[in-house]
Amino acid sequence: MAYMLALFGTGAFVMRGAGCTINDMWDVKFDKMLAAGLAVLVQLNPYTIAFCLGSMPLVTIYPFMKRITYWPQLVLGLAFNWGALVGWTAVTGGMNWGVALPLYAAGVSWTLVYDTIYGHQDKRDDIAAGVKSTSLLFGDNTKAVLSVFSSSTIGLISVAGYMNGQGLPFYATVLGVGSAHLIWQLQKVDIHDPASCWRTFKSNTWFGGIILGAVLADMAYDRLYSDAAGSKEHSIQ
Template identity: 35%
Template sequence: MMEKLRHYARLVRLDRPIGIYLLLWPTLWALWIAAQGVPDFTILFVFVVGVVLMRSAGCAINDYADRDFDPHVARTKTRPLVTGDISPKEALGVFAVLGLGAFLLEWQLNGLTIALSVVAVLLAATYPFMKRLHHLPQVHLGAAFSWAIPMAFTAVTGVMPPLSAWLLFVAALLWTTAYDTMYAMCDRDDDLKIGVKSTAILFGQHDRLIIGVLQALTLLLLAIVGLLNGLGGWYWLGLLLAAGFSVYQQWLIRHREPTPSLRAFLNNHWLGMAVFAGLALDYAL
């Protein structure tokens, strides 16, 4: 039993929490801006636990969708569905249980937020299959990872999100597209062989330039959100740190090598944290 639980933990990447962090930071940005400071504890609890559940569910459905591709990719050939430690039906069951758990958790919130949560589940369930259809699965992931932003605003305010919420949504979507392209650069050679599509393949030799443009647009939109919400010096310091991390990531991917590209992807945890730290300090002080 314990051995099976360990396989389930690997399936949902509990040993690799980077996805939780990258989903959590934009969610916290939105909650703090919507509440103009620390949000209600119940709302905060629902969203933090919901982030963990939905990211875990996304990993389960991703591995189910990629079970025929993963054996041919160096980075993924030891996943539990590939090794036979978990069956495809079990992976689907894990996705269903975690997704249902997250959906039931949302019932502590208002009706508008519950309605928006349906979109979140659909985005998470369909993302893994997009790499078969088009070269922009990273944009689809961006929408899935950013959808918590309008949900956070409706949970706090009870009304449809304002303009600044949608600007924050677009900023998070562009940021996700940028860092997931860095991640896709790690697998580009294997993906080309097996026919998987990605922005890393689509952008080709212009990948670093386009990632840079996406990073710049992310920071610009975050700056506009700051102006619209009257945020002050601590927030701008957080954005300055985020800009520094963006430059560092560009340096890491300069030779397009898999290991430094993975490090650049992982570094986005600190970028998201810097923005939140500046935001939280600005409201607190």
């Protein structure tokens, strides 16, 4: 598991760099990023490699979406969260859509939340440049719309947890701490203040940590429960 985390951490870093480079310009840096991504890719099983390659069209077209649609953040979410599908196949060698699909959808919904907040920093420049975003689309209704996407994020993560057989620590952390953090974001952010938008956007690293903490707490609980049950059974014998 540590090896997989290292691979996916590296892959996420370099492919995000590749996507950001496309967003700015096509140059040699993009080639270097893809080469680094390929070095990670070949460490995975063939089924996972096929899934990874499926994300490339999304990574490539995203930078152009802001000139076509007010929903470029949706395309960004589809690209950024492809790892939910890839990660499952890398670990299991197959696909359980009942778990991976709601997790993927939750990531897309979460991306719409944090990247819409991020986009409010640049809305004046975007208007001047003639580009589109959900920040401009939602406007003064941003908080109301993002409350729907925040609820969807929590709900879909919970569905994924249910389909994967997660336990009480997972739900308590996701529904309690995770929900509280997203509510705090929407209450705290001032969409007309770029500094506030930046701080709130950055706080989403904590939300990611909360979800990771929910998984780890559930694993620890299962381990302790299993050990306790095993000790009890041994004592009886």
